[in-house]
Amino acid sequence: MSAEDRAHLAVFSGLCPDAQCHTKLFFPAHDSSIECTGCGQQHQRTVLLDVQEVRNQEVALHHILKNQLVEKFKPKKGSDSIKFLGVSNYQCKLLSPILTRYGMDKRSGEARLLADMGQGDAFDCKLLASRAFLIKPEHIEVTGYGRDSTGSMGYLEQTLAAVRQSNDGEERLVPIHADGDGHCLVHAISRALIGRELFWHALRQNLKQHFTEQLTAYQELFRDFFDADEWKDIIAESDPEYLPKGEELMGLRNIHIFGLANVLRRPIVLMDSLRGMQSSGDYTGVFLPGFQAPEKCRDKNGALNKPLCLAWSNSGHNHYIALVGVKGRPVPKLPNWMIPKAWGMPQELIPTYVKLDDQGMLEIGGDKCLQDKYVLKLVNSMEKVFEEKNKVRTSLVADYHQFVLRHTGMVGVAPERVVQKTQSAVSEHRLFRCLVCEALMEWTIEPGILLPGGALYELAVRNGGILDSSKQYVFPAHDIVCRYNSEQDVLVPKGISKCRWCQGSQIRLLNGNNTIVYENGDRTLTPTNDSNCHCGFKHYWDGQEYDNLPDFMDPVFSEWNGKVIKESVPWFQHESDVSLNSNVFEVAKKLVQKYFPGEFIRAHLVQKVADTILAQTKKPPTDVVNANAKSGAAEDI
Known part of the structure; x- marks a missing residue:
């Protein structure tokens, strides 16, 4: 070769x-x-x-x-399942209702109820009025986070080309992904504000409250466009928990964009394909915060809040996406001829809420960004609240949605229902993780099958007699491996016998916090570059993760009052974290305490066992002295 x-x-x-x-x-x-x-x-x-x-x-x-x-x-991750900086869109979706009621304490970094901090019952979205998300160039092609892939690049091709031409031929306005789950308008706005879909719930909550409080003003302004009885539906559609009737679509419409512009106290520009923008259709517009006094639509420096930019992603006009600027590049601008007409308000009001530059161009978004570090800190604080309330982590709920529900063809399941199903699966010991491909699996349990009198319990008794907690019981026909809990007299699921994706046999039970119930010797999911076995991952042993699997010494023999100790001892060395290397006297103490509990045993017994271990590990005398000094072996235990 x-x-x-x-x-x-x-x-x-x-x-x-x-x-x-x-x-x-x-x-x-x-x-x-x-x-x-x-x-x-x-x-x-x-x-x-x-x-x-x-x-x-x-x-x-x-x-x-x-x-x-x-x-x-293994099933491909959907756009809502792909993690960016450790968080997926689906997790943001789950955390959003928490963020409506909780804020992050600046001093402690912990989540607290907004009401307890004197900030009302729900997050006030106008606090984000001057914020804008700028995507980093290296993140533009990240699926589910960067450039939209639903067809908008083709549909908006001419529009985007015209924007590029007006911005020195450079791509400064990028259409980015928004989940299409019926909340795409508020997902897109949340992404345009902070880059994540974290505030979709608060935006809808604020919108409903705004419509309710300003209903008379809205009915008066739009009396020629909406009948009086339509406003009940408009307000209902704003609710975060709104469900459509029959074949009705779940999305929001122009009146809701107008309402959100007033909630945020900043204009929202809605774009379309170049042909659509030049048509007489109602698919574009500048939505002004016309129910807010202009002085309330300015930032701390007195400048008008810059517009957010949204667009339709296709000719069906059924999916909104956000168009955002690029970090490190000049703020994107729309040429005057591309600025849509005002929607629902007189055209002459545009200069009251929108500032154009000397060339009549409109700046989009601005450059006041929330840092990724802050957003992740916010996510982590809300995650703690979610786990405390639901006893499961959002990452596990997201995996359940990805691997279990989608795989079985269940789509469009409400997030709260997915949480409930995940909780149930965890509490009934039905969720497992494959250590090879990391896929999540659910074992469907029949009621009572593992209890005395149940089919598997009785099968285990017939095949093995008295059940033993030190043994494992494999039931290939039922795709389950169990252990026996003698205290509760029940078989407990330990793992699925074979992975449904990669056919591997290392499948372990999951806890609600998405941690795996490992067994000694298991390869964990934590990467390492220091493993002698070159597998690239750490290994589990007695509650710790090690770079290497232990060496096993020959059985250790010792005597005390006629009693013999005989045990094979795992021995760890060459760990990157030196504190995990085996300490001869700590090992000796554990052996003595295990076999002679309750006795007042002096140091010479520990020393005797330690000497036996040292002889087998062939440690140099200097190491013996150092270990002896560090362990305090001269003390009684």
């Missing part, structure tokens, strides 16, 4: 560049674009961290084959 062929067949590893992911990835030398198996993002090879060739060809081949097999059968 030539050197060129060998180079082509080489395998490399690298870390996902997402700061909250850092999954270790393996890929052939010829791959230039790599999909992260952790967060689901697609990355160019040039942005991966710590890229290096995998010298152990056996390890390299194992990972390449595993990734190919796993990714072939």
Whole structure:
């Protein structure tokens, strides 16, 4: 094989560049674009961290084959499931109702009820009036976070080209993704404000309250457009919990955009395809905050709040997306001829709420951004509230939605219902995680099947006699592995017998906080570069995660009052965290305490066991002295 062929067949590893992911990835030398198996993002090879060739060809081949097999059968992450900086759109969707009622205490960083902080019962969205999201150039192509992929790039091609031409030929206004779940208008506005869909719930809550409080004014202004009995429906449609009737679409409409412009105290520009903008249809407009005094629509420096920009993503006019600026580039501007006419208000009011530059161009969004670090801190504080209330984490609910509901064809399930189903599955020990492909699985349990008299309980008794808590019971026909809980006299699910995606056999029970109930020796999902086995992940042992699996010493023998200790001892060394390396006297103490509980045992017994261990590990005398000094072995225990 030539050197060129060998180079082509080489395998490399690298870390996902997402700061909250850092999954270790393996890929052939010829791959230039790599999909992260952790967060689901697609990355160019040039942005991966710590890229290096995998010298152990056996390890390299194992990972390449595993990734190919796993990714072939595992369901692809949807745009709402892909994590960016550790958080997916679906998690934002779940946390949004929490953010309506809670805020983050500036001093402690902890979540507190807004009412307890004297800020009312619900978040006031006008606090975001001057904020604007600017996407970083390197994030524009991140699926589910950056550039919209629902067809808008084609539909808006001429519109975007005209905007580029008016901005020195540079892309400064980018259409970005918004989830299409019936809340796309408020998702798009939330993204235009802070880059995440975290405030969709508060926006709808504020909108409903605004319509209710200003109903008389709205009825008067729009008396020629809406009948009096229509306002009841308009207000109802604003509610975060609104459900459509029959075949009715769930989306919001122009009157709601107008209301949101007043809620936010800033204009909202709605764009369309170039043909649509030039038509007489009602699909574009400048929505002015006309129910707010102009002086209330200014930032702290007295400047008018800059408009947000939305657009339709297709000719069906059934999905809104946000158009945002790019960080590090000049603020995007719309040429005068592209600025739509005012919607619902006199055209002459535009200069009252919108400032044009000397060339008659309109600045979009502005540059007052919330930092990613702050947004993630906000997310983490709300996550604690969510977990406290629901006993499950949003990441687990999102995985349940991705792997269980979508896989079975259940779509459009309300988030609160997904939370309930996840809670039920966790409390009944029905959720499991595959350690190979990381897929989530639910085992459907029949009532009473694991209790005395139940089918599996009785089957275990027939096959093995008296049930033993030290054994595991495998039921391939029912796709479950159990252990026996002697205190409750019940079989408890321990794992599913085979992964439904990759066919692997390492499947472990999940806790509500999305942590795995590992067994000693399991490869965890935490990456490491210090493992002697070159698997790239840490290993679980007795509640800790280690870089390496332990060495096992020959059984240790000792005597005390005629009693013999005989036990194989796991021994850890070469750990990157040196505190995890085995300490001879700590190991000796645990053995003595285990086999001689309740006795007043002096140090010489511990020393005797330690000496036996040291002899087997062949530690140098200097290490013995250091270990002896650090452990305080001269003390009684």
